[in-house]
Amino acid sequence: MPTAVEAVKPDFASIVGDSRVVSDPSVLATFAVDGRVPRFVIYAPTAEQVAETLKCAAMHNLAVIPCRNRTKLCTGNPPSRYDVALSTKEMNNVWHYEPADLTITAEAGMKFGDLQHFLARDRLWLPLDPPGGPKSSLGGILSSNASGPLRLLYGGPRDVVLGMKIATAEGKIVKTGGRVVKNVAGYDLGKLLIGSYGTLGVIVEASFKLFPQPAARATFVLPVGTLGIARDLRRSILDSPLQPARMVLLNDLASHFIWQDSSAREKAREPELWVEAHGSPRVIERTSKELEILGRAVGAPVHRLDESRADQGWSRISDFASYLHETQACGLVLKAALPLAASEEFLSRGQQEVEGCGARAATLAQVGLGIVHVAILHESGTDEITELAGRLRRAAVDLGGALVMERASVEIKSRMDAWGDPGESIEVMRKLKAVWDPKGILAPGRHVGGI
Numbered sequence: 001m002p003t004a005v006e007a008v009k010p011d012f013a014s015i016v017g018d019s020r021v022v023s024d025p026s027v028l029a030t031f032a033v034d035g036r037v038p039r040f041v042i043y044a045p046t047a048e049q050v051a052e053t054l055k056c057a058a059m060h061n062l063a064v065i066p067c068r069n070r071t072k073l074c075t076g077n078p079p080s081r082y083d084v085a086l087s088t089k090e091m092n093n094v095w096h097y098e099p100a101d102l103t104i105t106a107e108a109g110m111k112f113g114d115l116q117h118f119l120a121r122d123r124l125w126l127p128l129d130p131p132g133g134p135k136s137s138l139g140g141i142l143s144s145n146a147s148g149p150l151r152l153l154y155g156g157p158r159d160v161v162l163g164m165k166i167a168t169a170e171g172k173i174v175k176t177g178g179r180v181v182k183n184v185a186g187y188d189l190g191k192l193l194i195g196s197y198g199t200l201g202v203i204v205e206a207s208f209k210l211f212p213q214p215a216a217r218a219t220f221v222l223p224v225g226t227l228g229i230a231r232d233l234r235r236s237i238l239d240s241p242l243q244p245a246r247m248v249l250l251n252d253l254a255s256h257f258i259w260q261d262s263s264a265r266e267k268a269r270e271p272e273l274w275v276e277a278h279g280s281p282r283v284i285e286r287t288s289k290e291l292e293i294l295g296r297a298v299g300a301p302v303h304r305l306d307e308s309r310a311d312q313g314w315s316r317i318s319d320f321a322s323y324l325h326e327t328q329a330c331g332l333v334l335k336a337a338l339p340l341a342a343s344e345e346f347l348s349r350g351q352q353e354v355e356g357c358g359a360r361a362a363t364l365a366q367v368g369l370g371i372v373h374v375a376i377l378h379e380s381g382t383d384e385i386t387e388l389a390g391r392l393r394r395a396a397v398d399l400g401g402a403l404v405m406e407r408a409s410v411e412i413k414s415r416m417d418a419w420g421d422p423g424e425s426i427e428v429m430r431k432l433k434a435v436w437d438p439k440g441i442l443a444p445g446r447h448v449g450g451i
Contacts, residue, residue: 008060009040012084015052016044020090031085033065033446034078034410038085045090047107047165047173047204054202055171057084058439065443066202068109071132071322072144074407076197077418080445088139091204099124102210103162108139108203123213127154129246129318131406139203145195148318149246152368153278154211158194165205166193169437178207192432199447200436214278217245219310220291222273222300224249229298231344233273234367236294242287245278247368248317251347254362254375257324258316273300273367276314320364321407324375330362331409332378332385334392338370338401346372349395357388370401386415393420422448 012021020043022028028037039062044050057064063081067073068088091109098104099122106115112126113134119125129148130141140146142164147156154160163177176189193200224230230249237244250258255272277287288304295302305313316323324330338346343365350372354361359378365371374392378385389405389412396403397420405418422429426449433440433451445451 006039008056008062011056011060012040012042012053015056016042016049020044028085031067031070031087033073033082034413036079036082038065039083041085041087043087043090047091047167050086050088050091050202050204051167051171051173053084053086054167054169054441058169058171058441061439061441063441063444065446066139066143066198068137068140069111069132069135071136072140072146072197074321075144075404075418076443076446077450078410078413078445079443080450086202088137088202088204094118095205096207099210102212103207104210105163105205105207106138107205108137108142110138112136112138112141119210120213124210125213126160126208127211128157128160129314130157131319131321133315133319133322138206142194142203142206143196143198149248149276149314149366149369150318152247152366153243153245158191160209161190161194162207162209164190164193164203164207166201167204168201169439169441173204174201197447198443199433199451200442202442214245215280216284217276217278217307217310218284218287219274219276219305219314220288221303221305222275222291222295224271224273224298224300227271227344227348229300230271230273230367232298233294233300234344236297237275237291238368240290240294242277242290244368245276246314247273247275247366249273249343249347249363249365249367250317251351251361251363253360253377254320254364257328257362258313260327274313274317276310317364320373321375324362324377325407328362328375328377330375330377331407332376332389332405332412333407334374334376334389334403335406336372336374336392336396336401336403338372338396338399340368340370342399342401343367343370343372346395346399346401350374350392353388353391353395357384359385359388373406382409382411382415386412389416397421419448426451 022041062083064084064086066086088109091107094106096105129150130146166174250272252270291302321333362375364373393403
């Protein structure tokens with residue numbers, strides 16, 4: 001006799017077709033989130049079928065986690081319930097494209113790399129470099145508000161989205177914004193959904209503002225001996241007429257890993273500041289000369305990377321957590337968001353805390369944005385590492401920032417909340433959750449405050 005959950009399978013099949021409702025254990029295992037395995041994987045090929053699937057799940061009180069390539073599911077608390085993995089894999093259509101107007105509308109299941117390839121024929125691009133890289137889906141990028149170092153010049157997902165369609169737990173399709181640059185209707189609604197990690201609704205379609213590809217790019221690397229030098233260099237660059245596209249500070253261990261497999265840099269690394277410039281050849285030349293002057297003032301020589309090496313390096317930097325997880329089996333990556341002036345102080349305090357407990361950490365700081373990633377490589381027990389993460393969180397909070405666990409084991413998550421104290425805003429967030437998802441079926445327990 002089928003269980004209550006298994007009895008729902010025909011209802012889902014009537015919406016998307018029997019072949020798109022999968023219960024094969026080997027497939028289900030690949031959709032596990034923090035040790036929890038769903039009962040079904042449902043592949044919904046249209047926005048309307050996503051909405052109907054959510055309505056059916058809500059009717060039967062089944063918990064749903066939307067996903068595509070699952071590049072963002074490592075972030076967040078373990079789900080309190082998990083019955084259905086709702087995949088947008090088949091939603092890859094471009095519905096509207098106006099290269100002259102610099103706009104495009106595409107379904108949420110389209111991979112970021114495929115979108116960039118599509119736009120490249122007209123020398124256009126979407127200037128994001130999110131964790132997960134080309135494998136990320138558009139929906140995953142928006143639902144997690146994923147951004148990388150390019151945010152310094154171009155902004156993040158909220159800055160390039162013109163409008164969206166969202167499927168709700170009540171089976172409705174809600175539209176926000178539009179597909180033209182001047183349309184700002186629904187702006188606040190879109191802000192709510194971007195970064196909600198699938199807890200309010202499922203993003204099924206999005207319209208984006210595009211940019212022409214830069215005429216030229218160049219990456220410069222400046223070795224820095226101390227955090228003091230790095231701070232002075234960061235200040236002088238940001239106070240200069242230069243407009244870096246992205247700028248990151250790597251500590252010696254992170255530098256070693258980013259340069260890994262490169263015949264050009266085989267020896268142990270030292271802390272480095274990476275700066276990328278976009279623009280005309282004249283802009284690149286002016287940037288090179290200005291960086292030489294600024295670097296000379298603090299004793300930091302400037303090296304320009306060749307294009308292929310720069311592309312490889314930025315790819316690893318943008319997907320820092322996944323890269324270290326795959327190559328170094330790094331199981332704990334923390335992300336601090338800080339006031340701009342506090343980045344180096346946090347790095348200094350973090351270094352002391354890490355060394356104090358005998359661990360090692362690779363750090364990557366987007367020093368123009370106040371974003372710091374700390375990847376802890378350890379052989380200590382779970383309790384010791386959790387205590388270290390707690391001390392780093394307190395350091396971030398003391399400096400006016402916050403710290404989340406971007407990647408962590410289930411054991412660590414059982415001892416420490418992935419998000420930290422949400423503060424007074426949690427009451428507003430709970431009210432929004434109650435309005436958008438009254439039965440609490442969308443990614444329950446995974447987001448801030450356990451919503």
